[in-house]
Amino acid sequence: MIGRVLVAGLGLIGGSIALSIKRNHPKAEIMGYDIQETEREKAVAMKIVSEKAESFEKAAERADLIIMAAPVEETEKLMEQLSRITLKKEVTITDTGSTKGKTMRLADHLWPKKDRFIGGHPMAGSHQMGIQNAKSDLFENARYIFTPQSNVPSGKIDELMCWLSGTNAHFLTLDPEEHDYVTGIISHFPHIIAAGLANQAKGHAKKAPLVSLLAAGGFRDTTRIASSNPYMWKEIVKQNRNNLLSLLQEWQNEMNYIQSVLMENDDEAIVQFFEQAKEYRDSLPEPIKKAVSF
Ligand SMILES: NC(=O)C1=CN([C@@H]2O[C@H](COP(=O)(O)OP(=O)(O)OC[C@H]3O[C@@H](n4cnc5c(N)ncnc54)[C@H](O)[C@@H]3O)[C@@H](O)[C@H]2O)C=CC1
Numbered sequence: 308m309i310g311r312v313l314v315a316g317l318g319l320i321g322g323s324i325a326l327s328i329k330r331n332h333p334k335a336e337i338m339g340y341d342i343q344e345t346e347r348e349k350a351v352a353m354k355i356v357s358e359k360a361e362s363f364e365k366a367a368e369r370a371d372l373i374i375m376a377a378p379v380e381e382t383e384k385l386m387e388q389l390s391r392i393t394l395k396k397e398v399t400i401t402d403t404g405s406t407k408g409k410t411m412r413l414a415d416h417l418w419p420k421k422d423r424f425i426g427g428h429p430m431a432g433s434h435q436m437g438i439q440n441a442k443s444d445l446f447e448n449a450r451y452i453f454t455p456q457s458n459v460p461s462g463k464i465d466e467l468m469c470w471l472s473g474t475n476a477h478f479l480t481l482d483p484e485e486h487d488y489v490t491g492i493i494s495h496f497p498h499i500i501a502a503g504l505a506n507q508a509k510g511h512a513k514k515a516p517l518v519s520l521l522a523a524g525g526f527r528d529t530t531r532i533a534s535s536n537p538y539m540w541k542e543i544v545k546q547n548r549n550n551l552l553s554l555l556q557e558w559q560n561e562m563n564y565i566q567s568v569l570m571e572n573d574d575e576a577i578v579q580f581f582e583q584a585k586e587y588r589d590s591l592p593e594p595i596k597k598a599v600s601f
């Protein structure tokens with residue numbers, strides 16, 4: 308496709324999306340904006356964007372496609388800025404935030420005709436941050452979720468999918484509340500548990516250095532995501548607070564249960580606890596083809 312794309316937020320996700328757009332639409336002009344001058348400069352030096360935008364608003368006025376890839380609360384501020392300026396009539400606006408409910412409620416408030424904003428969430432990434440880790444194939448075979456405002460014409464969604472075809476992701480559309488419920492369970496809550504496990508080990512490691520020395524295989528697998536950006540995750544868990552509070556309550560019940568059967572030395576119940584988990588884990592559908600992982 309030919310046109311001007313603005314990527315705002317030149318980190319891991321913004322950089323990877325820009326690279327995947329370049330791959331399939333080499334004639335597109337890609338403008339990059341970041342709140343940090345250093346990241347704007349890196350994006351140009353790495354040839355990820357063709358033009359460095361000094362002003363988000365000025366670049367947005369010229370864009371045919373605007374992709375906001377900043378942390379979720381910063382994206383909300385960018386959306387507010389967009390709603391106050393005159394954009395091209397046919398512009399497509401999307402984001403990449405990990406939560407969708409609050410973002411879509413804000414979109415409906417800012418654009419009450421509900422025909423403007425297509426929420427987006429590429430369901431792949433890494434615990435690493437920053438444009439230096441961007442990859443054109445980051446989203447290969449991953450799911451990419453859209454939560455369009457209710458009156459966005461289907462042709463606009465098709466157009467966005469075409470722009471993003473270089474991600475080689477599998478697109479699907481979801482209701483924003485359903486999105487937050489599901490991603491709360493399989494992404495946001497596991498980040499809390501991974502951080503909790505890492506914090507627990509840290510407490511013991513102070514007294515017993517062998518804890519860190521022997522931390523391998525299973526511990527590393529289950530806690531890799533504890534190395535993610537704390538500020539980004541602060542925003543994600545706050546946005547999905549209600550779902551996460553109820554999952555935390557469920558988790559405490561689950562832990563109380565395993566504590567009680569262990570106290571009672573109830574062999575059968577202990578086996579059943581692990582058996583149920585294994586049955587569910589083994590039954591998960593295979594990814595379409597393995598997505599990139601770090
Ligand atoms: N890290 C991951 O694996 C995934 C992250 N996401 C979402 O994508 C978004 C971006 O995440 P990452 O790229 O990982 O973060 P990152 O930390 O690598 O990059 C974020 C960039 O946004 C910039 N920024 C902050 N405030 C800004 C503002 N007001 N205007 C313009 N730029 C601003 C920062 O300077 C930084 O360069 C987040 O909303 C996150 O929830 C979605 C899928 C996966």
Ligand SMILES: O=C(O)C(=O)Cc1ccc(O)cc1
Nearest residue numbers: 405429430431432433434532
């Ligand atoms: O590093 C990992 O495995 C992740 O879980 C990356 C990730 C982070 C945030 C998202 O919204 C989606 C994917």
